[in-house]
Structure formats: C-alpha cells, structure tokens
Amino acid sequence: MSAPIAVTSIENVSEEVRLKYREGRADQPTAGITLVRAYDVPADSLIEALAEHLRRVPEVEATPWAQFVKTGSHVEREPQQPTFWYSRAASILRKLYFHGPLGIGDLERMYGGNKQVSYFPRHHRDGGSSIIRNLLRQLESAGLVAKEGTKGRVLTPKATALLDKLSKEIFKELTKTNTVLAKYG
Numbered sequence: 001m002s003a004p005i006a007v008t009s010i011e012n013v014s015e016e017v018r019l020k021y022r023e024g025r026a027d028q029p030t031a032g033i034t035l036v037r038a039y040d041v042p043a044d045s046l047i048e049a050l051a052e053h054l055r056r057v058p059e060v061e062a063t064p065w066a067q068f069v070k071t072g073s074h075v076e077r078e079p080q081q082p083t084f085w086y087s088r089a090a091s092i093l094r095k096l097y098f099h100g101p102l103g104i105g106d107l108e109r110m111y112g113g114n115k116q117v118s119y120f121p122r123h124h125r126d127g128g129s130s131i132i133r134n135l136l137r138q139l140e141s142a143g144l145v146a147k148e149g150t151k152g153r154v155l156t157p158k159a160t161a162l163l164d165k166l167s168k169e170i171f172k173e174l175t176k177t178n179t180v181l182a183k184y185g
Contacts, residue, residue, distance in 0.1 A: 038097050038163045040171060066131070072127040096145065
C-alpha cells in the first residue's frame, strides 16, 4: 500500500480529483443523492399522508366501538374526526420511527395528558391503551410493526421505506411552494 501523497498547494491536485471530492465519492452509490427522511418534513403533513395511505391497507380498519370511546381519562369527549383511527395509526408509526422500540406503556404516556383534579394542580393521566393495543395488532398484521423481544415494537423495513417514500413526496411538494428548501433535497 502506497503512502498518501501530501498536497502542498491546490495546483498539484488534478481536475479529476477535485471533481470527485466536490460531487461526493464516485464509488459510493449515494454520491450526489440527498436522502429525505421523516425528520425533514413537518409532522402534520407526514401523518396526514400516512393516514391516507393506511386507509387503503385492508388490515388497518377502525373497530366498531372506536367512534364511541374516549382516548383516555384526561379527555371529556370521543374524537370528533371521522378518520381518527387512521390518524392515530399514522402517528404511532411516526413515533416508532423516531423513538424506536416502544411498548404500550410508553405510547400510553405519550398519548396521555393533564387532567384537572378539583382545585388541585393538574395531574398526568395516561392515554387509553385499548386503542393503542388494537392499532399495534393491526399494524403487525399489515407487516408494518414487529415485536422486538421484551423491548417493545419497532418498525419493519417495509414501514421505514414507506415513511421515507412519503417524506420524499412531501418534501418535493414543499420545495414547490418554498424554493429555498430545494438545496436540501
């Protein structure tokens, strides 16, 4: 193996080497390609697009009791959106993408909220676990979520690819309205 050549001035570097390092390494398949992931797009846009996709997945279907049940003891009424089930499923997938293996208890805490107890300070109440459990079962049967031992649930490669694909599409739409973002994707 030969020793690296010391470059004392920019004139000693060939044009080929300059181009290679300016555009990324030529031997890597992702050279010059920027990857857009779920971290790069707004959460509401991603959840909305993912909920639309989940409506077409036959394994993910709202249970008959879903329109009558509250999402936790900290809320007063049931969800008012007709697509709540799919939005919550999309939100769970996004949380698993970001925070990775999560159990039902972790998701209960994330979807919980504060409840006023008489005139005392507010206290945290966990979200309802029945909705979370049923959604995780449906997402597992769809092949989007898998159990990881006793650690909790994680996204499958299929779900990660789905979120990345939707993120890329959302980012393309965002660059049409905000041209400054084009240099990042």
